[in-house]
Amino acid sequence: MTPTSLVFLGAPASGKGTQGRRLAELGGFFYLSTGGLLRAALRDSSSMGEQARPFLDRGEYVPDSIMVPMVMELLKSKVQNMILDGFPRTVAQAEALDIAFQDGGKEPPSAIFLDVPMDELRRRVQGRLECSACHWVASRGQTELCSKCGGPMLPREDDDVNRFESRFREFERLTFPLVTFYEERERLLKLEALGSPDDIHHRILSKLSLSKSHGSKI
Ligand code: ADP
DSSP, rough: OOOOOOOEEEEETTSSHHHHHHHHHHOOEEEEHHHHHOOEEEEEEEEHOOOOOOOHHHOOOOHHHHHHHHHHHTTTTTTTSEESOOOSSSSHHHHHHHHHHHHTTTOOOEEEEEEEEEHHHHHHHHHHHEEEOOOOOEETOOOSOOTTTTOBBEEEEEGHHHHHHHHHHHHHIIIHHHHHHHHHHHHHEEEEOOHHHHHHHHHHHHHHOGGGGGOOOO
């Protein structure tokens, strides 16, 4: 597979953020995390943050009517070599994304599905901390300060047990159908994503051939 843009699909705590950011750094892709954008909007109490807050508080997906215009606005000037983490999460979002790439004259993105069993997801959610400054993720006990920027590592608010279960149900109902969506379009790479972050990174790299044109960060 030699994709120009990639989307990471996977349940909460499947490693989309860790692997997406790492691959983006390596390949010079622009990296976009919709979960990260939403959390920033909540912190800033922007109008988008306030619209999204009740859904995030319940561990539900933010409706397509909010997410699609938000991402389409960002893509207006940026449809090129990207890694999208957490978008699309529904079939409507995937269709809108394909149209945006076509309209921008770009090849539509391929998807990497990180497949992780439920027990392991639960274990990871309970054990993960996120840097409150740069949002790097690490396991509890590894370090109290971020290895990237030195910021404080804290549990993520939406990683409590109830919200995790709810996010997982949303994933099964709304996002899992995207595996078929990309498979039918022959744009899917499915990976068993068990093992260390390094192992999974190398497994991803072994399946991709990155083209040299990814130097253009935007
Ligand atoms: P995780 O993958 O661990 O659930 P994310 O940071 O990707 O975490 O997303 C956190 C939450 O933000 C999701 O559970 C969901 O409620 C919301 N969210 C992020 N992206 C989308 C999206 N594309 N559509 C709907 N909701 C989204």
